[in-house]
Every structure is written in C-alpha cells, then in structure tokens.
Amino acid sequence: MDKLFRYIASTQIWRSIFRHGYPDTPRNRTLAVLSNVVLHLHPVKVRRSGIRLSYTWCMGGLTFFLFLVETITGLLLMFYYRPTAELAYQDIFALREHVPIGVMREVHRWAAHLMVISVWLHMYRVFLTGSYKPPREFNWNVGVILLVITLLLSFTGYLLPWDQLAVWAITVGTNMARATPFLGHEGPGAALISFGGLNFIHAGDDVRFGLLGGRFVGEAALMRFYVLHCVGFPLVAAGLMALHFWRVRKDGGISGPL
Amino acid sequence: MTDSNEEKDQEKPPQSDAAPLVRSPLRGEPTRRGVLLAAWGAFTAGSLAMLGAWGRFMFPNVLYEPPQEFKAGFPNEYAVDAVDTRYKASHGVWIVRENTGFYVLSTVCTHLGCTPNWLSAEEKFKCPCHGSGFVKTGVNVEGPAPRPLERFKVSLAADGQLLIDKNTKFQEEKGQWAMADAYLPYLG
Numbered sequence: 465m466d467k468l469f470r471y472i473a474s475t476q477i478w479r480s481i482f483r484h485g486y487p488d489t490p491r492n493r494t495l496a497v498l499s500n501v502v503l504h505l506h507p508v509k510v511r512r513s514g515i516r517l518s519y520t521w522c523m524g525g526l527t528f529f530l531f532l533v534e535t536i537t538g539l540l541l542m543f544y545y546r547p548t549a550e551l552a553y554q555d556i557f558a559l560r561e562h563v564p565i566g567v568m569r570e571v572h573r574w575a576a577h578l579m580v581i582s583v584w585l586h587m588y589r590v591f592l593t594g595s596y597k598p599p600r601e602f603n604w605n606v607g608v609i610l611l612v613i614t615l616l617l618s619f620t621g622y623l624l625p626w627d628q629l630a631v632w633a634i635t636v637g638t639n640m641a642r643a644t645p646f647l648g649h650e651g652p653g654a655a656l657i658s659f660g661g662l663n664f665i666h667a668g669d670d671v672r673f674g675l676l677g678g679r680f681v682g683e684a685a686l687m688r689f690y691v692l693h694c695v696g697f698p699l700v701a702a703g704l705m706a707l708h709f710w711r712v713r714k715d716g717g718i719s720g721p722l
Numbered sequence: 723m724t725d726s727n728e729e730k731d732q733e734k735p736p737q738s739d740a741a742p743l744v745r746s747p748l749r750g751e752p753t754r755r756g757v758l759l760a761a762w763g764a765f766t767a768g769s770l771a772m773l774g775a776w777g778r779f780m781f782p783n784v785l786y787e788p789p790q791e792f793k794a795g796f797p798n799e800y801a802v803d804a805v806d807t808r809y810k811a812s813h814g815v816w817i818v819r820e821n822t823g824f825y826v827l828s829t830v831c832t833h834l835g836c837t838p839n840w841l842s843a844e845e846k847f848k849c850p851c852h853g854s855g856f857v858k859t860g861v862n863v864e865g866p867a868p869r870p871l872e873r874f875k876v877s878l879a880a881d882g883q884l885l886i887d888k889n890t891k892f893q894e895e896k897g898q899w900a901m902a903d904a905y906l907p908y909l910g
Contacts (some may be wrong), residue, residue: 632836632851639835666889668790674780678787680814 507713514718519593523586527614528705530579534617537572538694545624547690549683552626576618583614595719603711606704613701620693626686634689635681641672648672788813794884797824797908805840805858815874815886816840816847818858823907825899826886827860828872847871861894870894875903 472478473486484495497503513519544563545555560566587607590596596604623634646653647670654665667679677684712718747753792813800806800819809815814837816827827847829837836851846863847856854865861870875890884906892898899905 635836636834636851668785669781674777677780677782678785680787682787684782684786 505709507717511717511720513720519721520718521585521589523582523589527579527582527586528709530575530582531701531705533575534572534579535698537568537575538698540568541572542694547624547686549626549686552624552686556625556627576621580614580618583611587611593719593721599715600711600719603708603715606708606711610701610704610708613697613704617693617697617701620689620697623681623686623689624693631681634685638672638675638681638685641675642670644671790888792886793879793881794886796883797878797910800824805842807840809886810837810840813886813888815888817876817884817886819908822909823905824876824884825860825905826874826876828874828888828891830872831867832862832869832871833865833867873899873904876906877903878906878908 482496483499485492487493487496494508497506497508541559544559546552556569559569590604590607619634619637623630642648642650644651646657647665648654649663649666649670649672654670655663657664667673673679675685675688676682677688792809794809794813794815794817797819800817802819802821804819806817806819809817810829814829816829818825818827831838831849831851831854833849833852833854836849838847838849838854838856840846841848845858847858847860849855849865849867852866854862854867856862856867856871859870860873862868870893873892873894875887875892877885877887879885890903892901892904
C-alpha cells in the first residue's frame with residue numbers, strides 16, 4: 465500500500481499538480497497552501513483570535529458561504545425560470561410542483577434572507593470590534609458598497625415571482641427613485657432642468673424610467689431586474705468581494721483584540 | 723580598474739560635439755508628450771462616448787405601453803354622476819362626469835403609487851396597499867395619502883370624442899385644478 469502511494473506520488477501527473485513535497489514541514493505546509501489556487505485564498509497563518517467564534521461570529525465567512533449557495537441554487541433555477549409576463553409566475557409555480565427537489569427556490573429564498581441578516585451582523589461585529597478604524601477604513605467602505613449590493617440583489621430578486629406582492633412591492637420601492645435629486649421627475653432640482661416650459665426630466669425619461677424600462681412595472685421591468693439580479697449585481701459583488709478579502713489580509717488580517 | 727574608469731568619466735566634461743541622446747523636436751515634428759496626450763485624450767473621449775452609449779441604450783425609442791394621449795369615446799356615452807372605470811386597466815385613468823362636465827383622475831395613489839379601487843357603494847376610492855381613501859373628486863380623506871389624486875388634461879377632439887392627455891397633470895395642492903384644461907365643461 466505504501467509502495468502504491470509512493471508510486472502515485474512519483475508519477476508525472478501527480479507531480480505536475482502538486483509541485484511540492486508532502487506537507488510535513490513548515491515550508492511544505494506553506495507551499496501546499498500557496499501553490500493551490502483554492503487554498504491560497506485563505507492566509508497561511510491566522511491569529512488565534514481570528515478563529516475565535518466569540519470574536520468574529522464567523523458572519524463574514526457565513527455571508528460568503530450564503531453567496532455561494534445563492535450562486536449555485538440561482539444557476540439551477542435559471543434552467544427553468546423564464547422572465548416574461550405570461551410565463552414567470554407559472555415557472556415559479558412549476559419549480560415547486562413539477563421540478564424534482566421542489567425546495568430549490570425555497571433554499572434560494574431563505575439563503576437570501578439569511579444573507580441579508582448575516583451581512584448586517586457582520587457589519588455590527590466589525591463596528592463593535594472597531595475594525596473599521598485605520599488601516600481598515602477603505603475596506604469598511606468596500607463593505608458598505610457590498611451591503612448595498614446585497615440589498616439590491618434582494619430587491620431585484622423580489623420582483624421575479626411576478627405575483628401581486630412582487631409587482632406592488634417593486635412599484636412602491638421604485639417610486640422612491642422619483643424623488644432622486646435632479647434625476648427623478650419629482651425630485652428637487654428636476655424642475656430646474658427645463659427649457660421654455662419644457663421639462664427635460666419627466667416620467668418618461670427619469671432615473672425610475674431607466675430602472676423599469678417604462679413608466680410602470682411591466683415586462684420591461686421584469687427583464688431588467690432579471691438581468692441585474694442574475695448577472696449585473698453578482699458580477700459587481702464578486703469583484704468587490706475579491707477586493708474585500710484581499711484587503712483584509714493586506715490590512716493585517718482579521719483584527720485582533722487590543 | 724572599474725573605479726579608475728568611473729573617476730575618469732566624472733573628470734571628463736561631456737563632449738559637446740557628440741550627438742545628444744534626447745534632442746528637442748524640430749518645428750512641426752510630433753513630440754512624445756503630444757502623441758501620448760492625443761492617444762490618452764482619444765481613449766478618454768472614446769470611453770466617455772461608450773459610457774454615454776450605455777446610458778442611452780437603456781432608454782428605448784419605442785415603448786409598448788398605451789399612448790399618453792388617447793381618445794376616450796363620446797361624452798354622451800358617460801353616465802352623469804358616475805365614475806367610469808373602463809379606461810382604468812388599459813390607460814390608468816378614471817373618467818368622472820358631473821352635471822356640468824368632465825374631469826379625469828389618475829389611478830396612481832399619491833401615497834406610494836399603488837392603484838386604488840372605486841367602491842361605488844361607499845362612494846370612494848380605496849387603496850388596497852395602505853388604506854388611503856379619496857372621495858369622488860379625488861380629495862384624500864383617510865389613510866396615509868398626503869395629497870389628492872392627480873387630474874389629467876381633458877378636452878374635446880375635432881370629431882367630438884373626449885381627448886385625454888396624460889402628459890399634462892393638475893395637482894390640487896398647487897391650485898391647478900382650477901386651470902381651464904383640468905375640467906371639460908359639458909352640459910349636453
């Protein structure tokens with residue numbers, strides 16, 4: 465048996481994948497982490513306080529885990545869901561009644577709720593431990609943007625079931641955009657952007673219109689929210705998360721007790 | 723050896739007859755700085771144009787929505803003192819006929835934008851979202867709605883039909899309901 469393992473470890477295939485010896489020395493342990501694309505995302509060494517659950521609550525890690533759950537379950541849902549006015553609600557219903565493992569959408573939904581909660585708790589922990597202070601103030605701001613994107617993902621996903629609750633919730637939610645300064649047709653300053661009594665910012669071209677692709681929540685809004693939910697916001701979130709995690713390490717790792 | 727060579731170089735003044743590595747450009751010849759500025763300028767202008775194109779792309783030229791201006795049949799098709807709901811679903815308006823004329827109400831609740839229902843027995847518009855209530859004139863009387871429903875411009879078209887223009891709205895709190903186009907006098 466030992467001979468077999470020795471033989472496998474000596475093959476060119478094995479050695480092309482694992483370019484270092486067995487991780488039994490500190491050097492090889494470090495190399496094992498650094499030369500593996502998955503393992504190297506995590507630092508080679510962390511502080512004792514960094515893995516203490518009572519200090520970190522593991523809320524940042526849980527948020528990332530939930531993001532992965534959302535990515536995988538969301539990808540699976542995309543195989544069945546069609547974002548059109550006549551098919552969307554029917555497909556959501558079919559995901560529960562006709563598709564095997566009918567809880568996939570529930571997993572996606574509950575993980576989304578949990579992710580919103582875990583993001584807030586992560587932010588709360590970072591605030592309580594003072595981890596927003598220099599040199600981590602830049603990463604705090606990246607985190608604030610990630611919080612907003614999490615909420616936007618939640619908001620855009622809310623429309624996709626295309627039931628009464630979804631349509632009216634998005635109607636109410638996007639009406640806030642009417643009051644955007646200068647860009648919303650009911651917002652302060654919008655009336656200033658006019659020429660000879662002709663308003664340039666009106667219900668047909670303001671920021672809410674750009675969000676919905678129309679004057680009210682219709683099929684264009686469903687398509688826009690679908691694309692933003694499935695592609696736009698996840699891409700931005702993934703890029704910012706890479707920056708966020710990288711900066712955690714560059715700013716000295718998870719902050720420790722003073 | 724090396725040291726002595728360096729010393730020799732330092733002692734020697736730069737030879738004036740040798741061609742300099744960097745010479746100033748001749749008149750009309752492009753400078754390195756000029757070329758780079760032009761290149762980065764073109765790149766910046768191109769990027770900005772692309773951003774503008776992205777923004778413009780999100781605002782389609784054709785909307786598959788009912789038109790903002792439409793004809794709503796002849797005045798004598800409407801009963802006096804009734805709220806007409808036939809254009810509610812398609813165009814988002816209630817057409818109300820009184821003894822003296824017509825006015826057209828928007829179906830958008832002034833609280834958060836849901837669509838109220840006309841309850842003929844209770845003679846009021848009631849919003850299902852948060853319970854705002856409006857009397858037949860559109861004035862808010864209960865619930866969280868902060869102001870009356872908006873009215874739209876109404877006139878008679880050349881063929882005698884009602885012509886409703888949703889591009890022009892009249893808000894009671896701005897005193898605009900008294901304006902001429904907010905009400906169509908009709909006695910017939």
